[in-house]
Amino acid sequence: MSDETNGRFSGKVAVVTGGASGIGEATVRRLVSEGARVMIADLQGEAAETLAADLGASTDALQLDVTDLAAVEAMMAATVEKFGRLDIVFNNAGISSMGRVDELDVESWHRVIDVDLNAVFYGCRAAIPHLRANGGGAIVNTASISGLFGDWGLPAYNAAKAGVMNLTRTLAADHARDNIRVNAVCPGGIETSMTDALVRSHRAQEQYKRLVPMARMGLATEIASAVAFLASDDASYITGHGLVVDGGVTAMTGQPNFSALSERWWD
Numbered sequence: 672m673s674d675e676t677n678g679r680f681s682g683k684v685a686v687v688t689g690g691a692s693g694i695g696e697a698t699v700r701r702l703v704s705e706g707a708r709v710m711i712a713d714l715q716g717e718a719a720e721t722l723a724a725d726l727g728a729s730t731d732a733l734q735l736d737v738t739d740l741a742a743v744e745a746m747m748a749a750t751v752e753k754f755g756r757l758d759i760v761f762n763n764a765g766i767s768s769m770g771r772v773d774e775l776d777v778e779s780w781h782r783v784i785d786v787d788l789n790a791v792f793y794g795c796r797a798a799i800p801h802l803r804a805n806g807g808g809a810i811v812n813t814a815s816i817s818g819l820f821g822d823w824g825l826p827a828y829n830a831a832k833a834g835v836m837n838l839t840r841t842l843a844a845d846h847a848r849d850n851i852r853v854n855a856v857c858p859g860g861i862e863t864s865m866t867d868a869l870v871r872s873h874r875a876q877e878q879y880k881r882l883v884p885m886a887r888m889g890l891a892t893e894i895a896s897a898v899a900f901l902a903s904d905d906a907s908y909i910t911g912h913g914l915v916v917d918g919g920v921t922a923m924t925g926q927p928n929f930s931a932l933s934e935r936w937w938d
């Protein structure tokens with residue numbers, strides 16, 4: 672990280688849900704390194720506390736299920752109580768569930784929609800009064816390239832993330848005059864505990880090499896820098912945007928790699 676970005680969040684207070692692991696943890700570390708004080712909220716309370724202990728007094732940790740609106744409201748209030756204000760909210764906690772529509776059990780569908788979509792609504796709903804009271808702020812929601820297009824066998828996740836994207840646009844319009852910017856980050860395949868099986872699978876890695884123009888999965892830190900940008904004043908005229916960070920996957924149509932075909936295939 673260059674010195675130029677140090678202190679970009681001095682005096683700012685952030686909440687990061689799903690902050691104990693992966694993209695959330697990397698973002699907590701990034702925000703703190705640039706001067707923010709951060710509430711780390713996660714279902715994994717112990718991991719959140721370990722991270723807060725590692726980062727010191729500019730952080731605090733709360734065990735939280737983001738699907739519990741009352742708990743989310745209490746967490747936002749506790750953040751303001753502890754740090755005196757709220758400027759940035761990263762609604763990032765998420766899960767996924769594999770299975771085509773004719774295979775997926777109804778409980779899994781509801782759980783994914785609850786954690787990945789409803790909880791983003793809860794997080795925004797609970798945060799907006801505090802942000803408004805503060806004169807404004809920035810919300811970043813974790814969508815996905817899976818919210819922009821379909822994947823094989825991920826119907827609940829695709830639907831939830833598409834919902835996050837369009838919810839983000841509506842929130843951006845509704846709260847622009849409250850001086851609250853609302854954006855989303857749309858990661859491609861990123862190495863975290865969510866994708867652990869893919870990271871460890873030789874076959875999956877071969878496919879990423881073939882299908883991703885940059886020929887690799889991304890790193891959580893590469894999403895954290897995009898989130899930090901959207902949350903910062905560097906993005907002061909950006910709202911309602913879904914920032915794709917995917918090594919070029921969605922730049923492609925999905926057609927065969929014509930230039931790599933050795934024979935004159937068009938003859």
Ligand SMILES: NC(=O)c1ccc[n+]([C@@H]2O[C@H](COP(=O)([O-])OP(=O)(O)OC[C@H]3O[C@@H](n4cnc5c(N)ncnc54)[C@H](O)[C@@H]3O)[C@@H](O)[C@H]2O)c1
Pocket residue numbers: 688689690691692693694695712713714715735736737738763764765766786813814815816857858859860861862863864865866
């Ligand atoms: N890893 C990827 O390839 C990828 C790609 C696109 C989008 N995403 C999204 O990024 C976000 C972060 O995922 P990650 O890859 O860092 O995975 P991760 O599993 O490392 O982190 C997810 C975190 O969310 C927490 N969490 C899950 N359910 C929760 C709940 N009900 N309440 C509170 N916390 C809860 C988990 O405890 C965990 O700490 C998710 O929204 C995910 O859908 C991930």
